[in-house]
Amino acid sequence: MMDAEVFRAWITSAAEVIQANRDHLTQLDAAIGDADHGINLARGFTAVLGALEARDSGAAPATPGRVLILTGNTIISTVGGAAGPLYGMAFRRAGKSLGDAADVDLPALSAALEAALAGVQKLGAAVEGDKTMVDALAAGARAFSKALAEGAAPDDALSALAEAAASASAATIPMRALKGRASYLGPRSVGHQDPGAASTALILAALRDTARTR
Numbered sequence: 001m002m003d004a005e006v007f008r009a010w011i012t013s014a015a016e017v018i019q020a021n022r023d024h025l026t027q028l029d030a031a032i033g034d035a036d037h038g039i040n041l042a043r044g045f046t047a048v049l050g051a052l053e054a055r056d057s058g059a060a061p062a063t064p065g066r067v068l069i070l071t072g073n074t075i076i077s078t079v080g081g082a083a084g085p086l087y088g089m090a091f092r093r094a095g096k097s098l099g100d101a102a103d104v105d106l107p108a109l110s111a112a113l114e115a116a117l118a119g120v121q122k123l124g125a126a127v128e129g130d131k132t133m134v135d136a137l138a139a140g141a142r143a144f145s146k147a148l149a150e151g152a153a154p155d156d157a158l159s160a161l162a163e164a165a166a167s168a169s170a171a172t173i174p175m176r177a178l179k180g181r182a183s184y185l186g187p188r189s190v191g192h193q194d195p196g197a198a199s200t201a202l203i204l205a206a207l208r209d210t211a212r213t214r
């Protein structure tokens with residue numbers, strides 16, 4: 001079971017890993033975009049940490065759902081470009097899916113990941129194979145739900161989630177981008193990893209690392 005504290009720990013860990021990979025993500029975006037993805041996300045997650053802390057003085061988000069909705073709202077208001085609204089939508093939809101529950105089990109987490117994916121696809125209209133964050137999120141969500149359906153141990157299901165997202169992110173390298181700024185490059189987008197898929201894989205790895213120690 002994951003409570004609000006675990007979700008805060010996940011978001012804090014995600015912020016750290018995004019910060020640590022800021023230049024790497026920006027370099028990926030330099031190859032097929034406008035070299036701002038790491039900078040954008042690092043700024044957004046720094047603001048998220050500030051928002052989570054500000055709420056410490058009296059009004060800490062009391063449920064997992066509130067933690068994720070605050071995360072999404074803060075990303076929307078601080079990150080521009082394509083990724084800001086898309087990640088904002090993902091976290092808000094995931095938070096909404098969790099409802100008012102004080103504790104979240106793995107099936108509820110799986111449903112939240114599916115809700116995040118649906119939100120991203122509704123907003124951005126990308127499908128798997130378009131070389132976007134959808135590739136990593138869809139593969140991760142699917143692997144997680146499959147592992148749970150097969151009765152995998154929690155740690156194994158969380159590893160399946162993170163590993164599928166990482167593989168799908170790597171698998172964007174030979175793809176041609178069909179959505180987002182990278183699609184303007186046409187065939188010249190081939191041979192580079194999608195920055196949004198890479199950041200999604202990092203955020204889901206942080207989820208595995210946080211949740212499996214509980």
Ligand code: ADP
Binds near residue numbers: 029
């Ligand atoms: P921008 O492209 O506006 O500079 P970022 O560089 O922060 O924004 O984010 C780029 C990432 O956003 C891409 O690598 C891709 O994963 C994701 N992205 C762009 N457009 C879409 C879309 N329509 N659907 C899903 N993801 C998208």
Ligand code: MG
Binds near residue numbers: 034081181
């Ligand atoms: Mg960019």
